[in-house]
Amino acid sequence: MVTSRTATDQASPPWTAADGAALYGLDRWGEPYFSVGARGQVMVQPRGERGGALDLVELVRGLQGRDLSLPLLIRFDDILEDRLERLHAAFERAIAQYGYGGRYQGVFPVKCNQQRHVVEQLVESGRRWHFGLEAGSKAELLIALSLLDDPEALLICNGYKDRRYIETAILARRLGRRPVVVIEQADEVERIITASQDLGAAPYIGIRAKLASRSTGRWGSSVGERAKFGLSIPDLLATVEALRSAGLLDDLRLLHFHVGSQINDIAVLKDALQEAGQIYVELTRLGAPMGYLDVGGGLGIDYDGSRTASAASTNYSLQNYANDVVATVRECCEPGGVPVPTLVSESGRAIASHFSVLVFDVLGAGALPGAEPAATEAEALILRNLRDTLRGIRALPAGGDSAEPGDDDGDGRIPERLQEAWNDALKFKDDALAAFRLGYLSLPERAKAEQLTWACCQAIAARLEGMPEGTPIPEELRALPAALAGTYYANLSVFRSAPDTWAIDQLFPVLPIHRLDERPIRLGSFADLTCDSDGKIARFIDRGQPKPLLELHPLRDGEPYWIGLFLGGAYQEVMGNLHNLFGSTNAAHIRLSDGGGYRVEHVVRGDTNAEVLKAMEHDPALLQERLRVASEAAIARGDLAIADARRLMAHLRASLEQTTYLQG
């Protein structure tokens, strides 16, 4: 691991909490909810600029005190509400600015986060705007039906639909809800028509158009002629005629499209909007009453704070998005004298990403054996050579006190000499391995050779850090700090809590939630608890390309090191799986109190070992019984003391009741 506690450290200015915020990008992606406090801890402003802040470290301590062990998912319901407010405020501003004669009425796509408390909170907070829900399956439809009781809020029914799904939606309209069944596949038309005839009632009907406009990025295949969902233009026209002959054209109210999640480039959205806007106008000309244009999801999140069209970012703001939707739709409708529609969006990621923070602890850090071993008398020649090399590196003149650049002894020559030293060290290390294979070097001697090689590597890396900006450094030497990087063992399962980092290389901001006022002098990546080499976090946000290693702090004895994974409130929980039987983590819903401080509104306990075993059809009682029988047999053989058998059974019982993660 890199330790840069060298003479050069004194030369660099002291590290402050602001440096920490800049390094981890908190001041770019964190706005306005996350910032750094004076003591180097992450602060959470759950209501954005409207005031009130919580110290995340104290909050975690407080939750631990309530017996909620790490890893811990902290959900800030105020943030969820604030996101909703921002979304509506952005559309309201755009509508005012462009003199748009309609309104905005959004829905939350339930698939983004189906947790009951989350959906309930959104329905509650969204009531004042008649904010609705979008369902993509029968189970999600059941959630939406039971939670959404506002007769004006939209219940958009997407996804594949069988007869029962359609009939449920039709009957929901009778219940006083506002379900819109969106035709996504050509064959759904017939099912809707027969169901409506049988029940003598129809749902509100929507059509999802398959746009020709191309998208880019990860979800680019959601549009285009080969997209999984949506009607091609010929199918769309045939559907209109089928509805007309069935007497259902009057129920056709909505046009829907979805360009894919996380639209990085606003130009993609504009193209799609223009195309959809024209289709909307044509549908009204064909005699459908219409009234709603649903622009789908895709409103993106700036995960790396770069404000670019790269995968982890967006080249537009929420306000830009709302402006483009409003302005483009108006431009499409006005020339033909078609009344502008109520605008609907199904923004999931944009609403649900910020509100949850995953905090996990580091169990330990693996480091290379770089401590310099004490010299003994009459050491093998290879070891003496390595020691000479190490001495040579350390004897090089320190940066800053060299003569003119270009001078033979100045900084210009130092990278070259470091490279020579590194070549020597590698050569001696190879020699040591060859000698060991032939039996000339003992195991302890081989260990020393490895330690000395890594000590050379550390000395070189430390020396390089002190070089003036712009000094040309050979490629191989530049790679040394990475070679020295450590593995931080994380008390979490990536597959459970951040599956998209593994499945689709998604980037989330990851950083220590404390010690930000302390220079992070190590480089590392995270390995999770699973026995899977993919169970790691080894891509981190940076200003440009993602980086493979994160600046981290050395662990301190007896002190926890807490890491936060941010912006993961959308999709991660439900996509997470039981790999290695790591279950859900503890979760807590937090509300800012008016008088300062916070309230714990809900606690959702993580899965216990017994629960994950049952999910795989194992019976915890049977499992205990089998081990009891085995213990009795061992006691009878005299292999196990009764007290130890009791201890074993006690461990078993306790484990079954605990969460699946390591306990402090």
Ligand SMILES: *Cc1c(COP(=O)(O)O)cnc(C)c1O
């Ligand atoms: C997934 C999905 C959404 C949500 O997309 P976000 O990018 O999370 O806003 C909206 N509509 C449909 C049809 C979807 O499939």
